[in-house]
Amino acid sequence: MKKVKVGIAGLGRLGKVHAHNIAYKIPNAELTAACSIVSDELEYAKKELGVTDVYTDYKEMLAMADIDAVVIVTTSGEHCWQIAAALDAGKHVFSDKPLGVTVEECKLAEGAVERHPESVFFLGFMRRFDPSYAYAKKKIEDGVIGTPYMVKAAGIDPEALVEGAIKFAATSGGIFIDMAIHDIDLMRWFLGSDPVEVHAMGATFKHPEFAEVGDDETGVAMYKCGNGALGIVHVGRTAAHGYHVETEIIGTEGSLRISPVPEKNLCMVYDKNGVVTECVGGFPERFAEAYQLEMQEFIDCVESGKKPEITVYDGTKSTQIGFATTEAWKTGNIVKIEY
Template sequence: MEKIKVGIAGLGRLGKEHAKNLSFKIANAELTAACSIVPSELEYAKKELGLEKVYLDFHEMLKDADIEAVVIVTTSDQHCWQIAAALDAGKHVFTDKPLGVTIEECKIAEKAVERHPELTFFLGFMRRFDPSYSHAKEKIKQGAIGKPYMLKATGIDPEALVEGAIKFASKSGGIFIDMAIHDIDFIRWFLESDPVEVYAAGATFKHPEFKAVGDDETGAAMYKCANGAIAFVHVGRTAPHGYHVETEIIGTEGTIRISPVPEKNLCMIYDQHGAVKECVSGFPERFADAYRIEMENFIHCIQQKDKPEITVYDGTKSTQIAFTTMEAYKKRKLLPITY
């Protein structure tokens, strides 16, 4: 089977991970072009990835490059128009989360996907492809914990990266839009029901810079789902030990916990500090396998003409939930979630 020729848009921290996977780790894909508005990223594409076709303009890449698919890893506010442009140019599309930063943008993406049912559209909720999370989902399908009725999700970025978070805070859309989109997706995936009510609150005790732009360093939200299930989401930006992602799904007959300790590996260090487990430093390290597996799945869907499990409508719903969560946080009141 011939390789799928791919162009990538965006070569920041995550874009580089996708580009390396496409270039070196996915047998049925060939990265042939790259686009970025940052010249140094295009130099990276030439020197580290060996690409000859690099572009400053997204439309030019779509028109000129010999590609069948586009991987979009640009800033969130660029996703939807690029999705529409790529699909209208006859390209299969993978886009990183979130789908868009407004509901209106998400609807643009929905209409573009609907115009092109012959093309593959793949939304990058990569945690669904993490081996631990996908195993948990399979166990739940098998009835291992009975009927799931509660989810507790924690996602905290490391304190070591907080300066970057502070710089980005004024443009992030707020802590829940910035930090909670994967956990919101998990509510719908694991509990198999849409949230219909939310209450949210935030706190800042260490970095007042977040408060200065109307945000917080830590946020917590509680959701009630249409089927009666409950979810709790805790997000933050100041984990002192590293990148902390943890999820617990509670059912009528048992519980599944994923990553209660964000272990770097199976090594245990015994020293003057006691028995110590090193922790992962960030999302590229923690979810390296997930990023590779989801991209393999994208290429597989193109070649086999399969429909991805995650749809454009999942992206819109996650955005709607995140925006209502931010509204509940700002108004300090319980709010209904409408779709």
């Protein structure tokens, strides 16, 4: 069977996860090229992934490499032009979230997707592929909780990894674009409605470095959707116990909760500290299965011509909502969201 040849752009914290999956875990894909502006990462690609066709210039990879598809895991502000360049070069494209850090950038990506209906464009909102989130969605579709009218979500990065988050903060687009965007996507998915207004606040208590680059360490946002449903999103960078991602969906007949305690596994440790449930340490561990499943789905879409469920317009909307949330946080105003 002919494998889909993939070039990856970005081999940082998440790029390495995707690269490893493509190289070793997706049977119908082959990692044939890699691009990074960090030379150590290209050495990693050669040694750990066996990829010898490496580039520091993204456009050069598009022009020279023997690839059918590009996987973009670069800094968020690079995504949209790289998506457009790859589609215009005749490649299928997977881009990690966020689609872009401004709405103008997202429109550029939309234009490129519309110019190339023959190519697959896949946006990596991987939580939709996590087995627990997918199960919750199915329960909602089966009517188990009646009509869902509220989503309460928390996404708090571990204090243990805060140095990486500080380094990344200045180019991340801000806490609501960078972190809340996952919860925003899930809120839209679970409630089946888009938010039309938002109120948001932030605080920094432990790491002033976030505030120094105009970001905050913790953010809280409240949304009202077009159908009247509500959303409450809490994002942060300093969970002491590990990586805390928790979502509750409340409906007229019941509710669903995903990861109220973000357990590492089913083992409880009984020792001098008492009875301890250890927690997952970071996103690569918590969402390992989701990253693999979304990449498998992308490659299967390329092979079969099937259209991905998540569209470029979902990407633009989530960035618009993230942007409106950022505006609400910065101004203290309730912001109306128009699409």
